[in-house]
Amino acid sequence: MRNLLTLLVLLSLAGAAHAADFAWWKDELPYRVPVVVKTAGVEESDAPAQVRFNFSAFLPGGEQLDLHSVRVVEQDAESGAFLREYPALVQPVDNYFSGLAPLNFQKPYDPAKPPWIRASSENPANPALNLVQQSGLWEAGTPTPPWTLAIDLGEAKLINTALVLLGYDGGGRVLAKARLETATESADGLTDGNWELVGDWDQTSMFENGSWRPFCFAPREARYVRLVMEKMTGGVQPKVRAFQIFRPLYDPDNRQEARISWYLPGTWNGERSFFLYFDALRGQGQPAPPVPEQVAILREAEETLPVRSPAGVGFSPTYDKTASGPTDPNLLSYQYKDDAFIVPTAWAVTLPREGLYTLAMRIRGNPGDHQIAVLWDRKILFQGVFGLEGEDWNMIALQPQTLTAGVHTLELMIKKGNGPRPVDLDLIMLTTAPEFLPNQVLLAYPGAGEVRR
Amino acid sequence: MTRSWPWLLVLTALLTATPLAAEGAEKWQAFLRVRTLYPTGQLKVWVSDEGQTWRYVTSSAPFMAEEAKGKAHGDYLFALEYLPAYLRFGAQGAYLGRLSVDYAEALVGTEARKPLEVKPLGPVLNPGNLQVADGQPAIIFHRGQTEQVNGFVMRFQPTPRPPDRAAQRLYWGNYVGPRDASDELAQAIAWWDFTIFQQGDKLEECVRKVKALNPQHRVVLRLWLPGQSPLLYAYDEESRRVARETVLSQFSSFADLVDTVTLSEEEPGNTLRGWVFGELAPAGIYLYKHEFERETGQEFVWKSPAAREWLGEKFHDMLNDLYDVIKQRYPQIKVYQWVELRGYGNVSGFPEFVRGEDLKMDGYVLEWIGSMKETLVETSLGKAAIRQSFFERYLRELMTRNHLQPEQILGQVWPYTGDEERFWEGVEGIRTTGVPYLYNFWPWAGMPELPETFGSPDEKTPAVLEIWKDLKPYIEAGRR
Numbered sequence: 001m002r003n004l005l006t007l008l009v010l011l012s013l014a015g016a017a018h019a020a021d022f023a024w025w026k027d028e029l030p031y032r033v034p035v036v037v038k039t040a041g042v043e044e045s046d047a048p049a050q051v052r053f054n055f056s057a058f059l060p061g062g063e064q065l066d067l068h069s070v071r072v073v074e075q076d077a078e079s080g081a082f083l084r085e086y087p088a089l090v091q092p093v094d095n096y097f098s099g100l101a102p103l104n105f106q107k108p109y110d111p112a113k114p115p116w117i118r119a120s121s122e123n124p125a126n127p128a129l130n131l132v133q134q135s136g137l138w139e140a141g142t143p144t145p146p147w148t149l150a151i152d153l154g155e156a157k158l159i160n161t162a163l164v165l166l167g168y169d170g171g172g173r174v175l176a177k178a179r180l181e182t183a184t185e186s187a188d189g190l191t192d193g194n195w196e197l198v199g200d201w202d203q204t205s206m207f208e209n210g211s212w213r214p215f216c217f218a219p220r221e222a223r224y225v226r227l228v229m230e231k232m233t234g235g236v237q238p239k240v241r242a243f244q245i246f247r248p249l250y251d252p253d254n255r256q257e258a259r260i261s262w263y264l265p266g267t268w269n270g271e272r273s274f275f276l277y278f279d280a281l282r283g284q285g286q287p288a289p290p291v292p293e294q295v296a297i298l299r300e301a302e303e304t305l306p307v308r309s310p311a312g313v314g315f316s317p318t319y320d321k322t323a324s325g326p327t328d329p330n331l332l333s334y335q336y337k338d339d340a341f342i343v344p345t346a347w348a349v350t351l352p353r354e355g356l357y358t359l360a361m362r363i364r365g366n367p368g369d370h371q372i373a374v375l376w377d378r379k380i381l382f383q384g385v386f387g388l389e390g391e392d393w394n395m396i397a398l399q400p401q402t403l404t405a406g407v408h409t410l411e412l413m414i415k416k417g418n419g420p421r422p423v424d425l426d427l428i429m430l431t432t433a434p435e436f437l438p439n440q441v442l443l444a445y446p447g448a449g450e451v452r453r
Numbered sequence: 454m455t456r457s458w459p460w461l462l463v464l465t466a467l468l469t470a471t472p473l474a475a476e477g478a479e480k481w482q483a484f485l486r487v488r489t490l491y492p493t494g495q496l497k498v499w500v501s502d503e504g505q506t507w508r509y510v511t512s513s514a515p516f517m518a519e520e521a522k523g524k525a526h527g528d529y530l531f532a533l534e535y536l537p538a539y540l541r542f543g544a545q546g547a548y549l550g551r552l553s554v555d556y557a558e559a560l561v562g563t564e565a566r567k568p569l570e571v572k573p574l575g576p577v578l579n580p581g582n583l584q585v586a587d588g589q590p591a592i593i594f595h596r597g598q599t600e601q602v603n604g605f606v607m608r609f610q611p612t613p614r615p616p617d618r619a620a621q622r623l624y625w626g627n628y629v630g631p632r633d634a635s636d637e638l639a640q641a642i643a644w645w646d647f648t649i650f651q652q653g654d655k656l657e658e659c660v661r662k663v664k665a666l667n668p669q670h671r672v673v674l675r676l677w678l679p680g681q682s683p684l685l686y687a688y689d690e691e692s693r694r695v696a697r698e699t700v701l702s703q704f705s706s707f708a709d710l711v712d713t714v715t716l717s718e719e720e721p722g723n724t725l726r727g728w729v730f731g732e733l734a735p736a737g738i739y740l741y742k743h744e745f746e747r748e749t750g751q752e753f754v755w756k757s758p759a760a761r762e763w764l765g766e767k768f769h770d771m772l773n774d775l776y777d778v779i780k781q782r783y784p785q786i787k788v789y790q791w792v793e794l795r796g797y798g799n800v801s802g803f804p805e806f807v808r809g810e811d812l813k814m815d816g817y818v819l820e821w822i823g824s825m826k827e828t829l830v831e832t833s834l835g836k837a838a839i840r841q842s843f844f845e846r847y848l849r850e851l852m853t854r855n856h857l858q859p860e861q862i863l864g865q866v867w868p869y870t871g872d873e874e875r876f877w878e879g880v881e882g883i884r885t886t887g888v889p890y891l892y893n894f895w896p897w898a899g900m901p902e903l904p905e906t907f908g909s910p911d912e913k914t915p916a917v918l919e920i921w922k923d924l925k926p927y928i929e930a931g932r933r
Contacts, residue, residue, distance in 0.1 A: 176912075233912075358596070367491045367492050368491070368492045368493060368494065368517055368520065368521065369493065369494045369495060369517060372549065382547065382549075382597050383547060384546065384547020384548055384549065384597055385494075385495060385547060385548050385549070386548070386549040386550050387491075387493050387494075387495055387548065387549070387550030387551070387552070388491075388550065389490065389491040389493075389550070389551060389552075389553055390490075390491060394550065394551070396549040396550045396551075396596075397549065397596050398549060398596050398597050399596040399597055399598050418521035418522075419521070
């Protein structure tokens with residue numbers, strides 16, 4: 001049996017003592033960040049760890065990170081001596097950058113400047129224009145599908161996320177089939193052009209109506225983004241309350257933030273000392289290291305996309321010292337008087353290769369049964385019940401599923417369960433570790449970065 | 454076969470099922486008692502006589518429902534009709550999490566029976582803790598595997614198994630509106646053992662073709678009644694005559710081919726919904742308010758309980774009179790009533806106005822019998838979880854009170870939901886009551902594999918066809 005260790009580390013001034021006294025591992029990697037990994041008093045074995053680090057905030061001005069140079073090294077906590085290098089997975093963050101507004105917002109609206117929006121039809125009382133000025137309401141003007149909404153950003157821009165909020169129409173009438181496409185060229189900005197599919201949904205579920213539907217995809221250049229709605233149930237035409245486009249948070253010129261994860265084999269309990277060594281980009285940079293045999297991709301709950309329904313029944317970010325993650329807040333908590341609402345969360349997840357992945361969640365709340373649905377690229381991956389035992393955090397996990405490489409959208413829809421306690425979500429993790437039996441997640445402490453003199 | 458496990462589950466159940474007898478503590482000869490450290494609705498129990506084929510019994514969900522309302526967490530007791538050689542319990546299906554089990558024991562009557570062997574299934578931490586009630590649990594892990602059971606198997610010296618009283622031979626029917634009388638449709642209908650036909654211009658022609666193809670085919674007609682007619686029927690002789698003739702004319706020209714007619718499917722609702730949802734008394738009712746006042750001695754007040762009861766009584770009388778009229782003219786034809794046991798919740802007529810089970814009848818057509826329900830019953834050891842079909846208790850009482858046999862009932866299953874597991878649970882639930890006649894509800898149904906007889910495809914068609922893949926060979930196997 002393998003227990004789980006997970007950690008999340010961000011750059012912080014608080015940190016490991018005496019890290020500067022540790023021997024430098026390799027001269028050709030002139031930068032390093034210490035990472036202290038601690039168990040929480042429970043023995044752990046073969047466990048994954050993860051660090052999220054904004055390299056551009058650390059590197060001297062004008063220097064860019066060589067992503068392929070990042071190495072994870074364990075050094076003896078007492079002597080500082082080199083112990084071992086670990087195969088590590090280094091991924092640019094797949095989050096989007098929201099800034100003050102989505103790329104498609106323009107307020108006040110100036111018809112001479114982008115962005116523009118076009119629709120195959122619209123109800124004059126609810127025109128598409130509403131969607132570029134604010135989260136308004138567009139309603140199709142004809143009952144005949146397909147219905148298309150297209151945003152024109154004015155010029156090709158790097159984007160990686162779209163959020164769609166469907167108008168709630170009651171009566172189980174939902175958008176049953178749709179696709180999201182982008183183009184760099186289009187004569188009419190709506191139908192003609194080199195459109196490429198980046199995401200779709202093709203099933204009717206209770207999860208589509210009244211909630212944000214996220215589309216996370218690999219960063220791509222696009223001037224046009226369109227949502228083609230092909231089928232509504234109940235013979236009605238669609239309504240959309242928001243259609244928002246975002247650029248990636250990871251931007252080589254401005255913000256090089258990445259997650260680094262690695263596995264710690266063996267059984268242990270206590271505290272261990274690691275370093276991230278890396279270099280700035282020089283010339284062509286270093287060749288890409290191989291993808292580690294076992295990988296783990298962790299998302300803190302508080303990193304969720306803002307997918308709560310317009311009724312406001314979403315998780316609230318909050319802080320708890322027993323939750324993982326150094327940020328404040330570091331978990332999501334939801335409390336309502338009853339078990340009425342489905343609480344949504346969503347993340348972008350990048351898988352380095354196709355394989356069997358286990359999805360695990362660290363969660364606590366009312367003891368007993370809770371409804372849950374897991375959506376993967378807007379399709380149901382699992383729908384059923386999870387059970388919580390006791391007052392403390394529980395780790396629950398799905399059986400391994402075959403998932404493909406690339407950037408995906410992971411959504412959780414859960415319910416609070418019966419009882420007075422809130423439901424708290426700490427993190428989710430996708431891992432290729434076999435026979436994964438979750439036990440406990442540990443806290444980790446970052447140190448201050450160093451430059452070799 | 455895709456999604457084969459529900460089918461196998463039912464097949465297993467059909468091979469091993471024991472129908473529930475009348476409710477009572479004496480029925481439960483054995484028990485499984487499980488103590489978990491934390492509340493859960495996910496602890497499931499199966500039995501087996503040989504350790505290979507398992508029959509699902511019930512789960513801790515009914516206990517969890519009570520705990521969610523504030524009842525303290527206690528031991529989970531599962532009632533069994535006998536102690537089988539093998540008991541299995543644990544987690545299965547769409548559940549994520551762990552079950553911390555302090556201890557488990559089987560009882561025969563009130564005596565604990567020691568297991569001959571205990572084996573963990575799947576990932577279980579500290580399985581040796583199971584047999585000692587000391588607060589140190591064996592921890593079962595489950596990760597949503599549909600078919601895998603993670604938990605324990607216990608082997609016992611079994612007690613004798615009660616005899617199987619479930620229906621051995623099933624007769625399968627359809628519910629059809631014969632929009633045409635094509636040879637293809639007749640062929641498709643004739644494949645079934647019986648059909649509930651709705652009315653239509655081509656009804657007689659279709660029935661004649663079906664009977665020519667399959668003389669054994671049982672023809673059941675759903676008759677329709679003139680709308681909003683109970684008061685006219687009660688107080689206007691000419692209207693009553695027209696209503697009677699309207700009913701008889703729907704099958705008199707081919708009565709020799711008709712086995713059964715039914716009187717009351719949606720008619721009470723169609724009539725009463727139109728009447729009672731208005732704020733003003735409809736003219737057809739107000740016209741006879743003096744009759745109400747004469748019969749009851751009360752002032753007529755629209756929507757008063759007395760007025761509602763009066764309306765229901767007149768409908769009840771109309772249905773009973775039509776029963777007599779049909780039986781007088783065609784004594785060989787059975788007259789069934791539809792009894793909406795649950796009610797649609799929107800004034801279906803049953804049971805808000807008409808107590809269907811008190812009507813004159815030769816049998817029932819049941820709707821909505823489908824789902825199984827897990828519930829708690831009082832036993833000699835306290836409340837225990839069992840699983841039974843929703844109407845099982847009701848149906849047994851009904852048969853007893855009305856002196857009906859299971860053969861006088863047509864039970865409905867509902868493949869149109871597309872929920873295969875629920876469909877087969879419905880089959881099992883009906884069969885274990887001894888009812889041998891089952892009919893499918895799927896709109897326009899002739900034969901699912903023949904689209905030209907089955908009506909227009911809709912979004913549920915793929916799921917219906919998945920059920921049909923298993924159902925058709927199941928029906929054919931039963932006929933052999």
